[in-house]
Amino acid sequence: MRKKLTLLAGVALALLGASPFASAQGSRVEGSRVEGSRVEGSRVDESALRYYASTGQAERAQAEIRRLRALYPAWTPPDNLSEKTAAGGAEEDDLWDLFAADKLPELQAAILARRAAEPGWEPSADLRAKFRAKLFRARVLGMARDGRYLDIVRELKSGGMRIEGADVETLWAVADAWRANRQNGQALEIYKGILRDAVEPGPRLATVEKAIAGLRMEEAEQLIALAKKGELEPISVDIARARIAAFLHDERKPAVEEADLKLFADYAKSDKGLKDSNQPALLGWYHYKLKSYQEALDWFKLSLEHGGDAMVAHGLAHALRYLGMKREAEEVAYAWREPLVNNSILFIDILERDLTRPIPPYVEPERLARYGEVTLQTASGEGAQALAWYAYNSCQYDAALQWFTRAVAWHPKEPTVYGLALTLSRLKQEKEAMVWINRYDGLFPLAVEIIFPTTAKPPTPCDQRLDQVAAFRSGAPGVPGDRGAPLPYGADPRAVSDPTGRYAWGRVTLPGAAGATGAPVAKLAHAFPIAVAAENPLRFAAAGQGAPLGPAGRVSGFAQDRFAQDRFAQDRWQTGFPLVARRVPGVGAMPYERYGYALLPGYNGVTTSSAPKASDQLAPAGTLWSKEPPDESASDTPAAARVDPRPPVETRAPRNG
């Protein structure tokens, strides 16, 4: 076995660059090509030559040497030719000729013919074994070339194929078949066998490389542990890279050892490493995951300087954000918004936090303008409501109305509808405000609260929160949380932001707004409840994506197209809108329930308001959501940042089992 492997290893070795397996996996990791794989001239089957030499047939041996030389100019005959591989029958010359010429069907026929002609005759054990190995090789490589991995595994399982005596390249194909069948354990055993038996460094290293590229790292580590001391030096960078990637994929728990990190960092900083901007970027993501944001920042920058892409810029923006450089993060996200939507989303979400503060900070007009542009271009409900609240909270009600109508078309959340109704009231468009409040009666208590305001709220956790905020703002010592006691909402009391309207006291009463908490019930009672259309009719197309749609989606500007003749269905079901709301699962109590008004049962028969509300729902264990650290849900963290921004790293192994 060992000898055979040695002999054939060279064949596999030389094929490494060209074989479908090497190109499929080996090239996934840049710079992972084994040096030894460039060995030329040893792609030679010397079996026949060795047979002739061992049986003393000098003439035939010379002829075979000439033939092989012609085929492989770089090849030189081995010195140990006379060494016997196995005893062979002396009258097998013609059979070995066929074997040497790869004429396997003819060889099979010749053997059968001779068996028939000479009863009792059998080919030598050596020829039989070699013939079988060659057949196996041809069959496996042929099936692998056609991607018939399932068939290979099927034959292996049924005992129709035996891998004993196979050469390294064939074994690699067998391992590929197991992997393709999601049986990594079997593939690992094949690789381990090669490492036990093969002696030449080239195929040994290439086998480890294949394991790194194709198995999970914990599996590949078993193989690495089998290597001889110092043997893996030539691929140490690849191993370090794979360990870093495994950490990023949560395939290994502990951080990567310093030695590996340093080795890879040196490589990533070298001219060779910098040719591929993904190399420094990998270290950026590694440090990002460890929350070492400064190191992450440095590596992302280095990557960007060497051609790093929008995903690297995305990592950079997040690192900047964590380092408190929000302005810079905003610029990076803006600059890279086109090639990667992650950056568009991050750009919108970063500034959204500032824009929706109850007391908005100053934002330069050009920043607001470009934020508005991106919002319109991407039809972003998040951006539209942020600008709306900013306008509202800075007393620009006309602008607020424009943005709120878009926000309610794209993103009709409770605070957004609430903001639209408030703005309409400010602009004395009470009738329109009432339409929106009635439309969302039973769904958005906050909007209905405009009509039924609470004059005295019972103490809630939110009131506690208000006290904390007041204490914090007055500089009073002893804010709970300073000493680690958890705050009810988020970690930083400065981060009170009230677009949600949950903290109604956070809103600054604007001049002239006296009476907002008075008793408008009587005044507005005629407008509530009223019947309104159930559908939200607002539609706006993204800027530059065609004409805006009119009410109820009626096309106002689309050119006649080939569907112009098509009709739409009559909505014969929307016949009336009741005056009494019904329960909606996931919604809390409606404000007017305080006065004894009741709601109808919900669609599923539910008769009480929901607690917790859908917005307070606890994350089911096992979801990513449930694993988010508390600081991630703090109000200063944009939604886009709650998502793991890491890109999929390319060295991922297929799932096992």
Next chain:
Amino acid sequence: MRLIRLAMLALAAALAFSPAHAQPVEDAPLDLDATEKKLGGALKAPELWALYKARFISESGRVMDSANGGISHSEGQGYGMLFAVAADDRAAFDRIWGWTRANLMVRDDQLLAWRWEPNARPAVADMNDASDGDILVAWALVEAAERWNDLSYRIAARRVAVEVGRKLLLLGGKDGPLLLPAVAGFSKEDRADGPIVNLSYWVFPAFARLPRAAPEVDWAGLTQSGLALLRASKFGAAGLPADWQSFVDGVPAPAKGFAPAFSYDAIRIPLYMAMAGVGERAAYAPFLASWERTGAVAAVDLGGGGERAFGEPGYEAVAALAQCAVQGKKLPGDFAAPRPGQNYYPATLQMLAVIAAQTRYASCARS
């Protein structure tokens, strides 16, 4: 089934002379084309689309369930968006998507309220979502973003897809993540027999496309978990999956509080598998056997064993598609024929089957 078996034996005997193909056919791997396919413009049946619009989609973009009091659900909106992009009808797509976001995106996250009733105050019936609706809408947005190169669709697709990955996938399963049917009500915190799953919410053809929106989510793992769950979900004499299943300690069983039936939901399982080109022969076998036995596509009571044919042609289209995919059967001549009397749901299934046949199974078309 007996007929199939006989036919297969005969076939196997015929093939036995050719040693390279000595595998019996029923044991041979199913070689489906699972490559990623774009949906944009794939539907080559304008009259089918025109009829669908005229019967189920309002001018404002609401997809109406004609058999259920004209209600709408996130799933229906998602189907409507998919069909519009498959028909390359951007104006219709914008109507449906415009209605969907304006009326269903009322939750405080990026998912969609699942149920909307035209004559109720408020029209949104439930703040809960349905993960198949979320997935269908995200998938349709991915297709639209590619078809019409629109940044706003791409961003919306990502926001929804990421939220699905964040809130609805239970990670850590040995076969891949599990898909919760909704954010609320189905987890093991919510129910003693939780988590509850609905296999027909595994929209397999979406999982090949959603990496375009959210590559960090394990969509491929979702395909694996769905197929593994199906392998383990064989109930009643028919060995079929139930619409709603509990999954306590990784063991599937028909869920309490739901009819133990293979019914309107689960009929989509073989449809989605064939649409995506995934699933082994064994995965399709119980469905094919059931249709063979009853001679029609039927709901099956997995407790008592009663069978009731669905009755409308759209359901038969599902069977025709699966028989084409697995057995190479030609599609019936009226496979893509418009059926003016058909209700919303079977009409939707027919549209899906036709799109699948036209994108992946051209060889089953009658010449």
